[in-house]
Amino acid sequence: MKNLKSILLLLLPLHLAAQETQLVKYVSPIIGTGKMGHTFPGATVPFGAVQLSPDTDTIPYAVNGRYNGEVYRYCAGYQYDDPTIVGFSHTHFSGTGHSDLGDLLIMPTVGALQMNPGTAEHPKSGYRSRFSHDKERAEANYYKVFLEDPKVTAEMTTSTRVGFHRYTFPESENAHLIFDVKSGIYNYDEKNVWTVVRVLNDTLVTGFMQSNGWARTRTVYFAIRFSKPFKNYGARYGEKEQVYKGFWRKFDQTDNFADLAGRNVRMHFDFDTRDQEQLQLKVAISPVSMRNALENMEAEVPHWDFERVKQEGQALWEDELRKIQVDMLSHDDYVNFYTAMYHAALMPTVYMDVNGEYKGLDQEVHKADGFVNYTSFSLWDTFRAFHPYLNLVNPKRNADMVESMIAHYDQSVLHMLPIWSHYANDNWCMSGYHSVSVIADAIIKGVYKGDAVRALDACVQTANARKYEGIGYYIDLGFVPDEVSGTSVSNTLEYAYDDWCIAQLAKFLGKEEIYNTFIKRSGYWRNLFDARIGFMRPKNAQGVFRAKFDRLETHGQGFIEGNTWNYSLYVPHDPEGLMGIMGGQQRLATYLDSLFTMHLPDKFFANTEDITREGIIGNYVHGNEPAHHVVYLHNLAGIPSKGQERIRMILRNQYHTGYDGLGGNDDCGQMSAWYLFSSLGFYPVSPASDEYWIGSPLVKSATIRLENGNTFSVKVTNQGEKNVYVKEVKLNGRPLNGYKIKHADIVGGGTLTFTMSNKPKR
Amino acid sequence: MKNLKSILLLLLPLHLAAQETQLVKYVSPIIGTGKMGHTFPGATVPFGAVQLSPDTDTIPYAVNGRYNGEVYRYCAGYQYDDPTIVGFSHTHFSGTGHSDLGDLLIMPTVGALQMNPGTAEHPKSGYRSRFSHDKERAEANYYKVFLEDPKVTAEMTTSTRVGFHRYTFPESENAHLIFDVKSGIYNYDEKNVWTVVRVLNDTLVTGFMQSNGWARTRTVYFAIRFSKPFKNYGARYGEKEQVYKGFWRKFDQTDNFADLAGRNVRMHFDFDTRDQEQLQLKVAISPVSMRNALENMEAEVPHWDFERVKQEGQALWEDELRKIQVDMLSHDDYVNFYTAMYHAALMPTVYMDVNGEYKGLDQEVHKADGFVNYTSFSLWDTFRAFHPYLNLVNPKRNADMVESMIAHYDQSVLHMLPIWSHYANDNWCMSGYHSVSVIADAIIKGVYKGDAVRALDACVQTANARKYEGIGYYIDLGFVPDEVSGTSVSNTLEYAYDDWCIAQLAKFLGKEEIYNTFIKRSGYWRNLFDARIGFMRPKNAQGVFRAKFDRLETHGQGFIEGNTWNYSLYVPHDPEGLMGIMGGQQRLATYLDSLFTMHLPDKFFANTEDITREGIIGNYVHGNEPAHHVVYLHNLAGIPSKGQERIRMILRNQYHTGYDGLGGNDDCGQMSAWYLFSSLGFYPVSPASDEYWIGSPLVKSATIRLENGNTFSVKVTNQGEKNVYVKEVKLNGRPLNGYKIKHADIVGGGTLTFTMSNKPKR
Structure with missing residues (x-):
């Protein structure tokens, strides 16, 4: 039998032969995502700058300066036992015992707009969704899950500096992508120091978020491209007090306003979707500038071919494992x-x-x-x-x-x-x-x-x-x-x-x-x-x-x-x-x-x-x-x-x-x-x-x-x-x-x- | 008489002749500094990036979101009728009816360290000082005042991007320069978004301050050189809550700690001074980086010659006026x-x-x-x-x-x-x-x-x-x-x-x-x-x-x-x-x-x-x-x-x-x-x-x-x-x-x- 297999392999095209012995299939990113492992199940390439992964809760690290012990479970954003997913964020530590990151959370929703994450006990109180592990799949550089509330299949893959999302929507005139810049791991009211977002056109958004936290002064610049123009967008600001009202008089800064700045910004991008329509987005990050984030995106993923990004990333993993x-x-x-x-x-x-x-x-x-x-x-x-x-x-x-x-x-x-x-x-x-x-x-x-x-x-x-x-x-x-x-x-x-x-x-x-x-x-x-x-x-x-x-x-x-x-x-x-x-x-x-x-x-x-x-x-x-x-x-x-x-x-x-x-x-x-x-x-x-x-x-x-x-x-x-x-x-x-x-x-x-x-x- | 003067002028060296007809002497920066003029009396060159000028009060623009009408008087930081000077900051609008700026305030003090500005009614409650117009002089690119409480003569001049301070101290083993990054014009609790300060050595400090305010996202980078090494330095932070205590365990971040980051930072630099000893400092600013601020300083004022900076600036004014x-x-x-x-x-x-x-x-x-x-x-x-x-x-x-x-x-x-x-x-x-x-x-x-x-x-x-x-x-x-x-x-x-x-x-x-x-x-x-x-x-x-x-x-x-x-x-x-x-x-x-x-x-x-x-x-x-x-x-x-x-x-x-x-x-x-x-x-x-x-x-x-x-x-x-x-x-x-x-x-x-x-x- 073994000899027969060898002979057959010789007859196969080389890439099929390579597939035959793929090591990447042994990788199970789910390992360690429960209890104390503090690993994340999401997509990334070896040593990638982006770790695009679901966060199952975003409870505060502290409120009014008091530490919340529960937050420890969320060092990597994900706990296997949790019933809901809040969204998919782009940066995660693997296996730490203290934490940070969880930047730039994206979540698809359908129906009435909800701009708060809601709670795990009452998932319908916010934009989060229930999910089950039956409809979840985690591979090296690929993560997929069916979000039960919006009935959206979420898939993600990455290159080194780009997170690539694919969301398969039901038919709706009220489909949304939530972009929550306030969200984060080990979050607290004062963590988001500042946010700037610039909506350059109906498929391109850039900006940066600056946070205090485990890192005192951390700035993540980003560029986001949508595969389809959004029909409408808007924002909520988390300012406790907006002293200089003058800004606000001139524009309605919550509705289709392209030049956002503030603390704890949350945004929504709205779409009409056909049944099973796939919306894709690419999120590139940079430590330096929005310009560089965009350059990273154009250099690494200039196209909209999700499978290609997934396969290229998995090929990197295969090289690593070999x-x-x-x-x-x-x-x-x-x-x-x-x-x-x-x-x-x-x-x-x-x-x-x-x-x-x-x-x-x-x-x-x-x-x-x-x-x-x-x-x-x-x-x-x-x-x-x-x-x-x-x-x-x-x-x-x-x-x-x-x-x-x-x-x-x-x-x-x-x-x-x-x-x-x-x-x-x-x-x-x-x-x-x-x-x-x-x-x-x-x-x-x-x-x-x-x-x-x-x-x-x-x-x-x-x-x-x-x-x-x-x-x-x-x-x-x-x-x-x-x-x-x-x-x-x-x-x-x-x-x-x-x-x-x-x-x-x-x-x-x-x-x-x-x-x-x-x-x-x-x-x-x-x-x-x-x-x-x-x-x-x-x-x-x-x-x-x-x-x-x-x-x-x-x-x-x-x-x-x-x-x-x-x-x-x-x-x-x-x-x-x-x-x-x-x-x-x-x-x-x-x-x-x-x-x-x-x-x-x-x-x-x-x-x-x-x-x-x-x-x-x-x-x-x-x-x-x-x-x-x-x-x-x-x-x-x-x-x-x-x-x-x-x-x-x-x-x-x-x-x-x-x-x-x-x-x-x-x-x-x-x-x-x-x-x-x-x-x-x-x-x-x-x-x-x-x-x-x-x-x-x-x-x-x-x-x-x-x-x-x-x-x-x-x-x-x-x-x-x-x-x-x-x-x-x-x-x-x-x-x-x-x-x-x-x-x-x-x-x-x-x-x-x-x-x-x-x-x-x- | 007129003819005689013309003849005399012909006999004089050229530069004296020029002095004879100096127009800059007609400039009175005090004009408009009272009531509604909202001009500032401090030092600057034509269209200079730095306007180094005394602030006579820094009352809050708003507290808990409520506007404080009194702050309007301080659009330029200075009101002629005021009895005290809080300090000398580096940026000022001239003649506006709404405001911002007042960045990077410096104040000399002597005696027990006080890290709050105090109030005009009780100047000894803080680092501010009383002053009188008898001992004040404002010229184009030169400002001088005697600060009665510390008995320090403060003088200042500028180049385009550098503020040059000269403080003449009494004898003291307890002389300080206060550096208040929280201070500002139209200030309020949330205005200072973030501050970073790096004490590179005992005569060089760099950093940046980021603010919200009339400008939503304003960042001023700086470099400060002291003419004499400080013997000690320290900081106070205005954090409402310092959640990540871990930072603090490793170092005492208030005492001689070189790597400061936080909101509303105030610093002190301590000196021993002989009677009538002059401490000088140069503060360069940049909109881009600390590195650029330092480059600005080295390019514009590589020396410690106060008079030269003053005269070069006044020569620029003379050119302008002519x-x-x-x-x-x-x-x-x-x-x-x-x-x-x-x-x-x-x-x-x-x-x-x-x-x-x-x-x-x-x-x-x-x-x-x-x-x-x-x-x-x-x-x-x-x-x-x-x-x-x-x-x-x-x-x-x-x-x-x-x-x-x-x-x-x-x-x-x-x-x-x-x-x-x-x-x-x-x-x-x-x-x-x-x-x-x-x-x-x-x-x-x-x-x-x-x-x-x-x-x-x-x-x-x-x-x-x-x-x-x-x-x-x-x-x-x-x-x-x-x-x-x-x-x-x-x-x-x-x-x-x-x-x-x-x-x-x-x-x-x-x-x-x-x-x-x-x-x-x-x-x-x-x-x-x-x-x-x-x-x-x-x-x-x-x-x-x-x-x-x-x-x-x-x-x-x-x-x-x-x-x-x-x-x-x-x-x-x-x-x-x-x-x-x-x-x-x-x-x-x-x-x-x-x-x-x-x-x-x-x-x-x-x-x-x-x-x-x-x-x-x-x-x-x-x-x-x-x-x-x-x-x-x-x-x-x-x-x-x-x-x-x-x-x-x-x-x-x-x-x-x-x-x-x-x-x-x-x-x-x-x-x-x-x-x-x-x-x-x-x-x-x-x-x-x-x-x-x-x-x-x-x-x-x-x-x-x-x-x-x-x-x-x-x-x-x-x-x-x-x-x-x-x-x-x-x-x-x-x-x-x-x-x-x-x-x-x-x-x-x-x-x-x-x-x-x-x-x-x-």
Whole structure:
């Protein structure tokens, strides 16, 4: 049969043959759209600037300054359990635990005009619509849903900077497209700072929206083209007070007025529709100007061929996915693997117009010279496995991301690399200055080929930003004191790791003085290890450990997104040193066993952020990042088989193909990158080293097609659901000495062979 | 004595000789800064982008949406009677009756830091200071005042785009410069839309402020250099609610934080000062970017030489004033004349960076190609005499202003020329579309040499903006109906005049069809003349004149800033036709006599906007514009001597050298231009004709130095305070036939000779 198939394939035209093995069909954007995954189901191309996706609610982040906890569910705009769709907006984070964006919402309606979204309980109170998953379809770069209230089928696809909508209407003399500029994710009354809309003619609208929010000063310029002229249009303004009435006397600014400006603008465009008539619209965005938005549209999608845009985008995805070809144990495994690859190619996003212009952190217009500028760096998450993953499968992109980070630094009046940056802003979210890990890793691995000395300088400057989050105290005292920061231990541990990255880069570049400074700082983690209890613990400036301290509690104990059980192992750059201070290999082994098997009382789950109940194994929290390297430490503890068993357990427990298939926020691809590395059988425990630690592969085989033309293969014999233990590992046919492989081993091309067993080796 | 002086002059070095005859010394910027003049006393260069001037109060335009009538006093930021100065801001309108601007306020303080302006009643409650006029000096491009509370002498001067401050401090370890970005003219809580400030180092700060207000979307970028490093700085934010607390956790954003963003930001910069130490700062502005603001500063004022900037600016003024050299009857007359020239060279202002970039009406960045881009066109005022005045003494600038208006049109999504435009916005204030008058006048007089056909098209499009202020009705019915607009008569009369301008331009360009259309429309004024009462009167769409109608009342009668007595004569393009419909020459003469001599009951003064009690002569309102041409109609009415007498009366009654020397708002130079023309003995009754009507000169002689190298002289024999009547007029030695001279008569060079008498000719 197999041979017959091969023969048939030879007879088929090439493109059909290609279709035969399409990987893109395995991508299920619905995975993670329920519960804590915080992924979005909508359409986008790899790293696209536009993520055109349905928002199932737009409840306010805060009203009158009070935080609304419910809003957390809507980090990506969509929750699978919701009964209604408010509309389709053009920008979304994937898998974050705080949010923003959801810009430029479009919604088709039929019948009496409603200019408010309404509520989920009473969908008819607004322009939102009920929908059901039976009539919903999410593919890479394609999303389709039937909106039950207007009886409109909504379809969408994208190019990098253009969202392409297709709406199939029933017959109506009262069909509308709502364009809600007030709408947004993590919205609140004051979020929309300003809006300008210009109706250039009956098929072309341009404008911009400026918002405050997670990004303080974010401006999105847009151009919208309609496939059919609207017969009428109008606007509502959200001004609390319109002081200068003079504007309004001269024109009726709500009715067919082409020159709109104000806060919280909502618009409607009205049409007559025949039964099953398709209205299409293209929405291009730009960080720089309306002119550029229009240029982006003309350059990327000058036509009205929806299918072509969809197929071109899916071809980009196919190219992306083909970088790793795997054999897996089951269809679900294929879905999990390629959806993980998909999720690991959504962010950071292109932040640059087709002409190379972008708005810099300094709020000036810049032109990217020889690189693609990216934004939305969730670095506390992504420095761990995501950027190392890019260094394997997307080194050119990662080099450009490093260049983007250095451009950010050049534009920073604080002289700092990005912490958590998006759209020409830094929101300084989470701890550490992990840009330096990404930069050092990319340079040491030969990925970033720009000015490494300049990059090192940026790292050093950032690490010396004394006013930022206790860095000055850290430099002076060797740790961040408890009274200075609520996350003093996380900060200290992460600074120490980051400083080690700087030291490695300095060493690589022969900068001895910098090396000496930072290698010293990289040992500061020791200052917060309380040997009496065997855990990291907050300490005040007088050097006294905090008396009242809870080892299971996540909040208020000096850590961020992790209790001390998870965080005390966060010395990825010196696990041997940590093991030593802990009391040796046996103590580490016991610690790991306890971590993965202990009973965590329910009250602590309630306080563990960003993850589901299932995101925790014992007291090991996979749904958050601080312990992502921990399971690989079993190698060091002399109990690799237990690690292998647990790696497989995490792969099986924390990732599945359901809408709730992610045990925690995907965190801009970090959770997915962990899955990808671990499925392949190795993991970058300490980025900026050139080493990967061996685990337990899930694939039956894998071929990584490297950008340099080489291929690196993983071959697994005796793979099976129960064969989770590694009996033997060979690199290029020779038994591996120890439990690490080098980056050079991979990029040089070769084969890593695992022989699996259902029995632990020891 | 005179001969001796001439001989002495020959012996002096040239520059001293020049000083001897300095005209700039006659300029008194204090004129008009009290009561209704609404001029500002601060420093600026001719048509400069920066007007650096003290603001004596910054009371809110409105609180909770309710208008505060008191704010009207502060259109230019300064009221002479006020006891305190709040600070020195960088942008001011001159002589407007509605307002905006007052951007980027700087104030020196000493002692405990106060970050609020405080109140005039309790100046010590804030950073403002008391001052007295004894220790105040205002010259062209120089302003000085002693601030009594901090005991600081403040001095300021400017270049086109840079404000240069010099503050002489007492000894203090607690000296501050307050930088208040929230402050502004016609301010209210929501006016400041957004502010960004970047403290690049301890002597350089950049940023931008974006406001809503009279201009809906106005952004001013800035760069500030300090002559001495500040030792410390900080900020206060006016956020009602700061939802995303995350920003704040990482840094103390109030203390020495370099990357500020928010609403209503106020900053302080702190210094130690020695006794009499001078701190200087330069503030450059740009409509485009911080980068451009800095470039403007480096290009215009790369040094710290205050005196040089002052002198260079005063030299520019001297050049400007020398365009008309006059002999006058008294020193005060010189002051009035040259201050009028000064006030007629403040607005519109340069709106373009040194590199030619500016922000267009479309909110995009444009580069001015071969012209200087100007903004702040108060066209309802300035089309009458101000722009015609520029066509004589500043034709190159006026041509650029026309180019700026056409660029505005090109950028207008409404396809309209400016109505009342400032800073890349139109506030659509007042009635008519008087750009067309300015454009037609400039083309017909040979001043504008650009694409006249394109300009005509812009005029036609604007005149056909059916949705604007009843234009559609006007086109369809021949008038704006009463029920459509509160100023239906003003609109109709002004549209008719504007249409005549378009017709003249069309004729000039040989566009017969356009001529026919618009010459017909130019007669629509007839549709609102109620022959039964002999006045213009509102009419409804059914063609019925309004029943209840008050001829003396200004408000609610269908007019703007004028009652029907003043407005009924507003047919400048067809006064003969108007006279005919009124019943002939005698009726017109009686009308004029009544207008200037009738008793206007007090209750009507209260309702007459923008002018003082003294701004009214009988029922003739000089303080507002609609009747500015009226006094010249005495020629047509066959009673020129009465006109001459009244022209002199207006010149004497409405203009004097006091702080309250203007009888009404100077209106961006229109009031001053009226003074200048009338002083010279002629006036452009109907711009876009090439004619000036003869009046009664105030000068003893005048020489206009034309840009084409020619000179035109006015010589007056027997001039005297009582010799207000014109006995004879000769043009180039030949008696003038009639009461008009042509533009060509002037620009061709020549001499207009008046012989005056103390007795009327008839």
